[in-house]
Amino acid sequence: MSARKKLVAGNWKLHHDRAASVELAKAIAAGLPSSQVEVVIAPVFTSLDVVRGAIAGTSIGLSAQDLHWDDSGAFTGEVSAPLLKDVGCTHVIIGHSERRQLFGETDDRVSKKLGAALKHGLVPIVCVGETLEEREAGRTLEVVLGQIDAALAGITKDALAGIVIAYEPVWAIGTGKVAKSSDAQEVQAAIRKRMSERIDAGAAQKTRILYGGSVKPDNAAELMAQPDVDGALVGGASLKAASFLAIVKGALPAS
Numbered sequence: 001m002s003a004r005k006k007l008v009a010g011n012w013k014l015h016h017d018r019a020a021s022v023e024l025a026k027a028i029a030a031g032l033p034s035s036q037v038e039v040v041i042a043p044v045f046t047s048l049d050v051v052r053g054a055i056a057g058t059s060i061g062l063s064a065q066d067l068h069w070d071d072s073g074a075f076t077g078e079v080s081a082p083l084l085k086d087v088g089c090t091h092v093i094i095g096h097s098e099r100r101q102l103f104g105e106t107d108d109r110v111s112k113k114l115g116a117a118l119k120h121g122l123v124p125i126v127c128v129g130e131t132l133e134e135r136e137a138g139r140t141l142e143v144v145l146g147q148i149d150a151a152l153a154g155i156t157k158d159a160l161a162g163i164v165i166a167y168e169p170v171w172a173i174g175t176g177k178v179a180k181s182s183d184a185q186e187v188q189a190a191i192r193k194r195m196s197e198r199i200d201a202g203a204a205q206k207t208r209i210l211y212g213g214s215v216k217p218d219n220a221a222e223l224m225a226q227p228d229v230d231g232a233l234v235g236g237a238s239l240k241a242a243s244f245l246a247i248v249k250g251a252l253p254a255s
């Protein structure tokens with residue numbers, strides 16, 4: 001079994017007001033099956049404060065869904081790493097494909113955001129993934145490894161061990177079309193190899209690489225049984241405690 005502790009993160013995207021967020025966070029906290037799996041939830045910005053209160057005293061990590069790379073300044077509408085720390089965040093999602101596709105996120109910005117997260121002690125969850133067109137053109141590894149190279153430019157081996165990568169094929173997000181576990185494994189092994197070659201082999205063995213894209217209770221265990229799938233980044237199925245907790249259970253080692 002891998003020495004890497006499995007991590008299951010729920011990306012709530014633009015869902016749930018404060019009351020619904022607190023209710024969901026409490027239900028997740030009450031149902032956590034085991035501390036053998038690390039669990040992180042990522043509510044909308046406006047719910048972070050109340051969710052922090054709802055999970056206080058538990059092992060659940062609190063993640064934002066994005067950040068700006070500067071600490072402060074004339075950046076209307078943005079939120080920075082020090083402010084996320086101030087509200088109690090432990091993690092931050094960076095470079096989600098929805099931000100890349102809908103909000104002009106670039107590889108360069110992803111790299112700057114990663115630097116800001118690390119500087120302020122937030123665990124970055126860096127998302128990469130190919131579109132359907134890129135996969136069908138046989139360009140999956142070229143695209144994904146290019147995103148990895150750009151995001152991790154300049155990262156030290158000490159920092160590498162603590163970051164989280166999420167491989168999320170764009171065509172699998174919100175579509176119900178999950179990647180085959182063997183395909184996820186192939187890409188995630190290639191990501192680890194690239195980080196070993198370009199940064200540090202020892203540190204790359206410690207980096208958690210999650211799979212995301214239509215993860216559900218009925219496919220989670222098989223995906224997370226792959227040697228380089230160290231957990232899941234879950235969208236739709238993280239919005240209900242029962243399905244999210246079932247996925248967390250799927251991360252437990254088979255008994």
Ligand SMILES: O=C(CO)COP(=O)(O)O
Pocket residue numbers: 011096168172173174175176212213214215233234235236237
């Ligand atoms: O984008 C995702 C998580 O960040 C995946 O979303 P779905 O689980 O809804 O496909």
